[in-house]
Structure formats: structure tokens, C-alpha cells
Amino acid sequence: MKNKFQTPDGYTSDIAVFTITSESNGEYRPPIKSLKIMLIKRSEQDHEGNPNIEAGKWALPGGFVQPYETALQAAERKLKEETGVDGLRIKHFGVYDSPSRDKRGWIISNAHYVIANESSLKNRKTTYDAQDIQLFSMEEALALNLAFDHRSIIDDALWFIKKDMALTTLAKHFLPEVFVLSELQGVLLTVLDDPAISTDAAFFRKAPTLPFIEAVLENGKPKKSNAYSKTPAQLYRFTDYQPIVSVYRNKLKG
Amino acid sequence: MKNKFQTPDGYTSDIAVFTITSESNGEYRPPIKSLKIMLIKRSEQDHEGNPNIEAGKWALPGGFVQPYETALQAAERKLKEETGVDGLRIKHFGVYDSPSRDKRGWIISNAHYVIANESSLKNRKTTYDAQDIQLFSMEEALALNLAFDHRSIIDDALWFIKKDMALTTLAKHFLPEVFVLSELQGVLLTVLDDPAISTDAAFFRKAPTLPFIEAVLENGKPKKSNAYSKTPAQLYRFTDYQPIVSVYRNKLKG
DNA sequence: TTAACGATTAACAAATTGTTAATTAAAACG
DNA sequence: CGTTTTAATTAACAATTTGTTAATCGTTAA
Numbered sequence: 001m002k003n004k005f006q007t008p009d010g011y012t013s014d015i016a017v018f019t020i021t022s023e024s025n026g027e028y029r030p031p032i033k034s035l036k037i038m039l040i041k042r043s044e045q046d047h048e049g050n051p052n053i054e055a056g057k058w059a060l061p062g063g064f065v066q067p068y069e070t071a072l073q074a075a076e077r078k079l080k081e082e083t084g085v086d087g088l089r090i091k092h093f094g095v096y097d098s099p100s101r102d103k104r105g106w107i108i109s110n111a112h113y114v115i116a117n118e119s120s121l122k123n124r125k126t127t128y129d130a131q132d133i134q135l136f137s138m139e140e141a142l143a144l145n146l147a148f149d150h151r152s153i154i155d156d157a158l159w160f161i162k163k164d165m166a167l168t169t170l171a172k173h174f175l176p177e178v179f180v181l182s183e184l185q186g187v188l189l190t191v192l193d194d195p196a197i198s199t200d201a202a203f204f205r206k207a208p209t210l211p212f213i214e215a216v217l218e219n220g221k222p223k224k225s226n227a228y229s230k231t232p233a234q235l236y237r238f239t240d241y242q243p244i245v246s247v248y249r250n251k252l253k254g
Numbered sequence: 255m256k257n258k259f260q261t262p263d264g265y266t267s268d269i270a271v272f273t274i275t276s277e278s279n280g281e282y283r284p285p286i287k288s289l290k291i292m293l294i295k296r297s298e299q300d301h302e303g304n305p306n307i308e309a310g311k312w313a314l315p316g317g318f319v320q321p322y323e324t325a326l327q328a329a330e331r332k333l334k335e336e337t338g339v340d341g342l343r344i345k346h347f348g349v350y351d352s353p354s355r356d357k358r359g360w361i362i363s364n365a366h367y368v369i370a371n372e373s374s375l376k377n378r379k380t381t382y383d384a385q386d387i388q389l390f391s392m393e394e395a396l397a398l399n400l401a402f403d404h405r406s407i408i409d410d411a412l413w414f415i416k417k418d419m420a421l422t423t424l425a426k427h428f429l430p431e432v433f434v435l436s437e438l439q440g441v442l443l444t445v446l447d448d449p450a451i452s453t454d455a456a457f458f459r460k461a462p463t464l465p466f467i468e469a470v471l472e473n474g475k476p477k478k479s480n481a482y483s484k485t486p487a488q489l490y491r492f493t494d495y496q497p498i499v500s501v502y503r504n505k506l507k508g
Numbered sequence: 509t510t511a512a513c514g515a516t517t518a519a520c521a522a523a524t525t526g527t528t529a530a531t532t533a534a535a536a537c538g
Numbered sequence: 539c540g541t542t543t544t545a546a547t548t549a550a551c552a553a554t555t556t557g558t559t560a561a562t563c564g565t566t567a568a
Contacts (some may be wrong), residue, residue, distance in 0.1 A: 005318040010263045011351075011362060028514080028566070064259040067360045070351045095364050097265075097324045097351055106321045106361070108265060110349050166500040167421065182514075188502060195557085196503040202557070203502075203515060211506055229514045230565040243501040246420040248442065249450040250504030251524070251556080252465055252497045253401075282535075438546075449526085456526070458547060477517040483545040487550075503524080505555070 009105030013074035014062035014150070016113040016157035017083070019121050019135065020174045020190055022049045030228045035161075035187040037141050037154065040130035041084070045069065047128060053104055056131075059147035060154070063129065069183060070112035080098070081127050087118040089173060093160045094153070109148075113157045115173035162191045167245060169212050172238040178216050180225055180233040181207050208234075212241040263359030267328035268316030268404070269344065269380065270367040273375050273389065274428045274444055284482045287440040289415075291395050292375060294336070294384035301382060302356050306360055310385075314408070315400035316363070317383065325364035335381050339374040343427060347396070347414045348407070355403045363402075365410045369427035392482035416445045421499060423466050426492040432470050434479055434487040462488075467493040 009125045017038040022031035046052040061082050065074040072090060074202040080086045096109040126133050136144070141154060160177065164170040165188065174187045181204055188197045196202050215222045224232035271292040276285035293312045300306040315336050319328040326344060334340045350363040380387050390398070395408055418424040419442065428441045437459055442451050450456050461467065470477045470489040478486035 005264060006321045008262050008265050008321075008362075010259060011265075029285060030514080065351070067260045067262075068353055070364050071349065072354070092349060095325060095346060095366070097319070099324070101324055105333060108262075110351070166498070166502070168501070180515090192500070192502075194500060195314070196500070199557080200515080201517085201559080206502070206556085210502070212501070226565075230567090231513080231515050231563070232565080233515060243506045244420070245499040245501055245504050245506065246446070246448060246450070247422070247466070247497040247499055248420070248446075248460070249525095250498065255510080284545080288558090453526080454546080456549090460525085480534075484536090485532070485544080485546050486534080487546060503556095 002205045005032050006106075007156045008108050009109040010102075011071070012062055012107060012109045013065050013071040013078065014060040014096075014109050014111050014153060015075045015079055015155060016060055016111070017062035017079065017116055017121070018113060018120050018157075018161060019116045020187055021118050021135065022186075028226070028228065028230050030182040030186055033190050035138055035190045036135040037138065038083075038116075038124065038133065038135050039141060039144070039146075040126070041134075042147055043131050051101070052129075054147035056148040058136075058141075058144045058150075059099060060111075060150050061130070061133075065110070072112070074110045075114070079114060082130070082133065083116065083121055085116060085122045088114050088116060088120075090114045091160075091164075094155055094156055096149055098149065109153070111157065113160060115170065117174075117176070155205075158191075165191050166194075167243075169241075169243070171237055175238075178223075178225075178237050180228060182228060182233065184213075184236070207236075210243075212239050212243050213237065214239050217246050260360075262362050264356075264361040265325070266316055266361060266363045267319050267325040267332065268314040268350075268363050268365050268407060268505075269329045269333055269372055270314055270365070270408060271333065271375070272367060272411075272415060273370045273372050274441055275372050275389065276440075282480070282482065282484050284440055285414065285438040287444050289392055289444045290389040291392060291411075292337075292370075292378065292387065292389050293395060293398070294380070295386035295388075296401055297383050297385050298300045306383075307356070308401035312390075312395075312398045312404075314365075314404050315387075319364070326366070329366045329368070333368060336384070336387065337370065337375055337378045339370060341497075342368050342370060342374075343366045345414075348410055350403055350407055352389070352403065363407070365407050365411065367414060371428075371430070387484075413444075419445050420448075423492055423495075423497065429492075432477075432479075432489045432491050434482060434489060436482060436487065437456040438467075438490070461490075464497075465495050466497055467491065468493050 019036050020033050021036050022033050027031050040061050042055050042057055042059050043052050044055045061078055063078050065071050075090050090112045092112050092204050094111045171187050185203055213236045216237055223235045225235050226232045273290050274287050276287050276292050279286050294315050296309050296311055296313050297306050298309045319325050329344050335462050344366045346366050348365045378387050425441050439457055467490045470491055477489045479489050480486045
């Protein structure tokens with residue numbers, strides 16, 4: 001292609017893979033949930049055996065986008081390679097294109113986030129570009145010496161997760177198909193700080209009226225689970241309803 | 255740079271420039287407001303005198319990002335060239351990177367939107383890359399034969415404007431420093447359809463309590479304006495308060 | 509039998525919303 | 539001047555929703 005303009009030296013797709021892990025808290029008790037991010041430790045050598053850039057540092061999984069695909073498709077491909085999972089809803093949230101962000105040259109990163117079940121990350125595997133692949137809490141992750149500008153990408157990703165958790169039914173992707181209210185509450189509280197969620201009486205009164213979740217029935221009777229409590233708890237699932245909120249309509253926090 | 259991966263043929267920054275025009279509706283009446291988007295008509299020839307791609311079609315203003323700048327900076331530069339205005343809050347909202355979107359090759363577009371005052375677009379000017387530059391209503395714009403994939407970019411931009419208008423204080427950027435409630439209401443109604451806004455009694459009762467706007471005082475007395483009504487109307491301004499809403503807390507629309 | 513405890517439900521005051529009607533203030537008209 | 543007109547509020551009241559504290563319920567385990 002003839003072009004008076006200079007062209008980038010690379011176009012990469014990075015993915016912030018989030019999950020919420022559940023740690024058992026004893027029988028008949030809701031487990032302790034916490035938000036984790038999956039990072040890779042960059043290989044010492046690249047594909048061709050040359051010393052790799054930012055080798056040994058922890059980084060977001062990702063890689064170069066090929067000319068026959070979009071960054072979203074590259075993200076799907078990479079995610080499949082590293083976790084074996086596909087079909088997840090990957091969401092673009094930003095572009096990182098500071099000219100100095102990569103010493104190799106002018107390399108543009110298209111950043112995405114995705115939510116995975118804890119179980120789907122069980123069989124994660126290192127590929128040629130990683131020597132290790134682990135889950136970190138947000139505090140741990142942000143304390144690491146991360147590659148490139150991945151620290152600010154992770155900061156931003158977390159902000160988008162919080163925003164989408166509050167404004168959309170994102171929580172759905174952190175939960176199994178059917179769940180009890182304390183599970184939903186636990187997921188929300190890993191990233192949101194709101195008395196309307198943390199106060200049991202308020203949350204348990206409001207939640208069943210939310211138009212985007214519905215009680216699960218079995219033979220016309222409410223289906224319950226005692227997985228996390230002695231008292232059987234009603235199971236719910238998300239509906240297809242897409243909630244809309246507005247600062248000009250609703251009561252505001254703080 | 256040595257790299258086994260193929261590199262893009264170009265990185266562009268496109269800007270959806272929105273404004274809300276006010277058409278007088280008679281003395282002492284709130285003007286009729288409507289959302290407009292500024293588009294350019296692409297030049298017949300490019301910078302070097304060669305036939306231009308997508309020549310004569312209407313398109314979003316924008317251009318190639320240079321290796322020493324970010325797409326945001328390129329957007330600022332282009333916006334300055336074409337409108338003479340700077341200092342506006344330009345917001346990234348998406349990346350368009352379908353391999354087939356530009357016949358010249360693998361060209362990635364970083365898309366932004368920006369809100370400009372009607373007045374700041376008065377002295378817009380065509381530059382070498384445009385033979386015309388005009389404001390269009392959204393219906394007009396979406397009915398044009400637009401260049402590249404700009405139709406879907408504009409569709410998306412409009413969606414983000416609506417979302418941000420409902421969830422943030424975006425309306426601020428469409429309004430003068432101080433304004434009366436009917437102006438705010440008019441701006442909101444150009445993109446939102448909500449009885450809480452369109453019903454006068456509800457809107458005029460709620461608006462003064464919103465934490466992100468405050469009444470303007472003069473010598474300790476409420477400052478009023480009769481620009482749009484015989485009855486002097488209270489002037490307001492936006493504060494720095496950033497509202498937060500949540501689907502788990504607030505009443506949801508139909 | 510009873511203690512424990514998560515999962516609700518109850519109860520009631522306070523705040524917010526939906527809705528319809530009234531009031532106010534200045535300009536324009538006769 | 540008094541009246542009409544029109545936008546800008548304010549009032550009023552029922553219906554909902556929220557904040558908060560307390561009670562109940564349904565199992566398991568001692």
C-alpha cells in the first residue's frame with residue numbers, strides 16, 4: 001500500500017480475564033467470594049527463540065492481531081488457547097496507544113475484558129508465550145511489576161467491571177445458570193459498596209422484584225437449594241430483560 | 255522493527271462531533287432543540303493530487319494518527335483544524351477494525367465522540383481533506399451514503415450519547431455555563447424518552463434537588479432569566495458532583 | 509429439645525414518584 | 539389599567555419505594 005503516512009509496528013489484543021473465586025466457609029454457609037484476574041508470566045524467549053520483551057514480567061494475556069481478523073476475534077482465539085473456553089462475552093473497553101508504551105515500536109493495544117466461571121479457568125494452560133499463568137486478587141495484581149502499561153489497563157478494566165456490574169446484568173456472567181440470592185449478593189459485593197446490596201433485609205426484599213431475575217420453578221413449585229444454608233433458599237435465574245437507569249429519574253447515592 | 259507478525263497499513267482517528275441546535279420558536283418561548291452531527295464531504299483528490307478513496311461521500315472527520323501522538327491527540331488536532339475549537343472533552347467509544355473496512359488495506363479506526371456548542375461550530379472550515387462540512391440531523395445523516403463503515407460508527411456513537419446522557423452529566427457539554435431548567439429539559443429530550451423528564455411537574459420538582467446542578471445566586475439572591483419566558487426562570491449550573499446509579503438500587507423504567 | 513443461623517418476612521416511618529390541579533409573573537392586547 | 543396568555547413553578551395527595559429494626563421460619567447439629 002502506498003501511503004504518505006507512517007504505519008503502526010503492530011496491533012495487539014489484550015484481555016483482562018476476571019473471575020470470582022469461592023472459598024468454602026464451612027458447611028451450610030455461603031462461601032467467601034473474591035474477584036480475581038488471570039495473568040500470564042511472559043516467556044524468556046519469543047516464538048523464534050530470541051529474548052522476549054518484558055520477559056518474566058506478569059502481563060495480561062493477549063497477542064498480535066492478524067490481518068485477517070478483528071481484535072475481538074484475536075481475543076477469542078487467545079482466550080481459547082489459554083483457557084480452552086470459548087463462547088464468552090468479550091467486551092472492548094479501551095485502546096492504549098501511547099507512542100512510548102512498547103519499546104519495540106509503535107504498537108497499539110486494543111483492550112478487552114471477559115468474565116469467566118471459576119471452573120472454566122481450572123484447566124488454564126501456558127502456551128509458548130507464557131511460562132506461568134495464575135489468578136491474582138486485584139490487590140496482588142496491582143502490586144506486581146507488570147509488563148508494558150498493563151497496570152493502567154488493569155486499573156481501567158476494574159473500573160469498567162464496577163461500572164458494568166452496577167449498570168447492567170454483568171453479574172450474570174459470574175454466576176451459574178441458577179443461583180440463590182446470597183450468591184448474587186456475594187458477587188455484587190466483591191466490587192460494589194452499597195448498603196442497598198449489603199443490607200440483607202433491603203437486598204432480599206428488593207431482589208425478587210428486579211425485572212431481570214426470576215424465581216426458578218419446578219413442577220410449578222418454587223425450586224430451592226440448601227447448598228449454602230440449612231434453610232432451603234429460593235433459586236433464581238437472569239431473564240433477558242435489559243434494565244435502564246437514569247440520573248434524572250432515580251435516587252442517587254452519597 | 256523486526257517482527258514476524260504483519261503490521262497494519264494505517265491507524266486513523268475518527269470523531270463524531272455532536273451539537274444541539276436551537277431554533278427560535280417565537281419570543282419568550284423555549285427554542286426547539288435538535289441533535290445534529292457534523293460530517294465532511296470527502297475531497298476528490300488526496301493530499302498528493304491522487305484520486306481520493308471514498309471521494310465525494312460524507313464521512314466522519316478524522317485522519318491518520320501520526321507515530322508521535324495518540325488517537326486522542328490526533329482527534330484534538332483534527333477537531334481544531336476543522337472547527338477552530340479545542341479544550342473539548344473528546345471521548346473514545348470504540349475501535350473499528352474489520353479487515354475489509356477500507357479498500358486501501360488493513361486500517362484500524364479509533365472512534366471518538368465530542369460535544370460542541372452550537373456556536374463553536376459556526377466557524378467550521380473545510381481543510382484539504384474535505385470539500386464541504388455540514389451539520390445533519392441524525393435521520394439525515396443515517397440516510398446518507400456514508401464512507402467506509404461510518405454508518406455503523408455513527409449508529410454506535412448515537413447509542414453512547416444516549417447512554418451517557420442518561421448516566422452522566424453529559425448534558426452539561428450541550429449547555430451554556432448557566433441555563434434554565436427548560437433548556438436542560440430540551441437538551442435531554444433530544445435523545446431521551448422518559449416521562450420523568452418530559453412531564454413538566456415531575457421534572458421541575460426533581461431537577462432542583464439533583465446533586466449535580468445548583469441554583470445560581472447573585473448577591474445572595476436567586477438569579478433569574480427571562481430569555482425564554484415572560485416569567486423569570488431560575489438559572490442553574492452543573493456542579494462537580496458525579497452521580498452514581500445502580501440497577502440494584504433504583505426503580506427501573508418499563 | 510433446643511441452640512444456631514441463614515433466609516426470609518413484617519412493620520412502620522420517611523422519602524420519592526405519578527398525576528392532576530392551582531398559582532405566579534411578566535408581556536401583550538384592548 | 540384590566541384581561542389574557544404562556545411558561546415556570548408550587549401544591550396536593552395517593553401510590554410506591556426505601557431505610558431500619560425486629561420478628562419468623564426451616565433445617566441441621568448438639
